[in-house]
Amino acid sequence: MSHNCIFCKIVRGEAPANKVYEDDHTLAFMDIFPVTDGHTLVITKDHFANLFEASTEALLAVAATAKRVAHALETVVKPDGLMVFQLNGAAAGQTVFHYHMHLMPRAHGEPLALHARQPGDPARLDELAAALGAHVRDKNRE
């Protein structure tokens, strides 16, 4: 746990997030600066700076959550493709130093970008989080 870490604050409920799914080890929520519609982050609940620090148990849990969210994105957003990536260190483009994985829907011919400068439309982020969350919960019941 890190007191000044924005993702730890989201885990503790001290900062808002458009939550999609959570379990004992992971939390998925909409990236507040979405590069594309449906851009979602999956984070470990424990504070690990990056892949090198994260426990194998936590990484396996992230993979399982990423698959759940990926299926939800496939159904709800229906992208041409889905890019999954994870950045370690400033030199790699990491901007929040708490382990997180990006799930980014992609369209044919769209230019490649890793980060956006404009915050997403709050209403759309709410709508996506609700639709994706409902899909993940439905699948969990099957």
Ligand SMILES: [Zn+2]
């Ligand atoms: Zn943290």
